[in-house]
Amino acid sequence: MDNAGSNQDKGNGKYAGKFPKIAQQTRLLNILVIFAVIYTLYLAKSLLVPLFFSAFVALLLSPLVAFARKLFIPRTLSAGALIVLLVAPFTFLGIELAEPAERWMQSLPKIAAEISKEIEEISSNIDAYATPPAEPVEKERSFFSWFGDDEKSPELSPPQDNTNSVTDKIKQSGIDIGLTLFGNAPFLLAQVLACIVLIFFLLVFGPNLFNVFVRDFPIVTNKRRTLVLVDQIQRELSSYIVTISIINSCLGLATAGVFYYLGIDDALLWGALVALMNFVPYLGGVASCVVLLVVGLVQFGLTSSAFLPAGLFLVLNIIESQLITPAVLGRSMQLNPLIIIIWIAITGWLWGVVGVLLAVPILMCFKIILENLGVFDHWIRLLESK
Template structure:
């Protein structure tokens, strides 16, 4: 009797254990979905925080160095932020006028391209109709043909063209209004980021020291200090190197376009330098933008290839020789992993997420490699980089 009673109890225990094991993957998937949900809807908070932390990690060694020569952290932090913000502000003021000109030109250019495409399609349709008329046998007319003819109602081409043109103009106007509406939010995020960077540079070290003191053992304290310092040094090296390379690419492209004679060469150089922070995709966007600029200035002829050709030569030198040589093997990542990461960050946070995706991936990779976590995944990320 005892054996017969114990058997059902064991079966119940096994069933509960199996239920727990099946519930664990479900809980993991639910947590993963919750993380994605939070990252997606909290982008207005997460993106300024990520940018703030990256810039603070970049500037913190300089502030610490100035602190050693008796320069207060508040003074050095403000001075470094002014040195960082002032060039971008002056460059933005310099590019406002050409950017406004192109913002007004985009709807007109879209209408012009649509009219050209319609004229080509109309000529093609006209040629097809003429060939059909030539190939069609001529029938003799009779009295009964009057009763078999169907009335064909045709809409004038001009009406359709006007509708398409008006739709494109309206789309361009909506794009400009959306950009103007997003400008205050963007400026507010920049202001919040600047304030957070100042507070992190001034008060961050004392908070970090208090956190280190709360760790239970000296080994964990040393490990935490080493992790932060190593990540800070490697990430600062990466961001500075990539920024210098992309700035050099933008300036050299602007100079080449100026020598070619393309208008607003500085604007295109700045756009090329910013887009180069996006691996692979940025180069394609740069080619499309320069092709569009060349079409506007030179029209449809061979001269359009000059700006694109100059950019492709400079981009090839940068991507195939300069960047791999300067960065070395420690920062190399599998291109497929980069593309998947770009897609995920773009889906979560839009263009801002794409711009910060690679520095964020490098930071995650450095932290995981230093902590010795997910070594198999790290080998996959670095494979073929």
């Protein structure tokens, strides 16, 4: 018995040292997999961004296509009609906003020059008060200068070159923004057209592909639970996206209406801009305030009225974010603000502006999936913590 026990202890001691190494190798492998996924997401962003955006829109419109199918309307007709109804308002809005948007794009260098001029005047005034007057500096006398008849006046120190590099950067940044937007316009238009085509095919052929995947692929073990789970995720995420879209649209309309009543130029353009930026929580409101502050400076100059557009939007945004949105969405759809900002920074670094807009819907999708699967409760509590 003792020999057997000693042999067992020797066996345990033989393998005891291997388990920590295996655990370390597993952790290292997980880290490498995470970095590989991040690199793939960054490298394939031109492919993944249209796919994710189209998937979210198709997810939003899929219940309507399914309802039309129950009324014996073919998927092709219902999907085409829904896409027309979706694209037509945005096309009309784009046509209406094209002229003022182009005018502002062309005036960006002029606006940057005016702002830089104001900065130069302010900095020169500060320098005039802060810098003491230059004292006369006498020339160094040599031995033969004592015998000179003409007495020359002392020379002043040469004025220093106080060119402000900040103004040059502002001018250059304004030109760069305009060139970048105009340069990326064809690529952006191509991506929009590709998304429209992809949304149509997802609405028409996506449900059949999903049913075949669930029915025939062995990786899906519990087929009934998978169908119920996907249907629940679809309904909750669609409800979230529709609710947020309605709230942001109402905020944009309210902003445009108040601006139009007060005589602020291009009120519809700024209403559409704040509605779009409000899809980015917290940071979108800050960016809208900065843009509207520049708008006020351009229209009213350096007066107290320049703060009117940004101040009015700030009041509307506080009412929306602190009263309306929490009351409509409720506790189940709330996320921790710090996690939202960190996640927006990550998706913005990976996928740019579209990643910033898709950040919160993707995070909500993860949260809904975890809730319906009943796993990782600690992550759900972390996402909802306040």
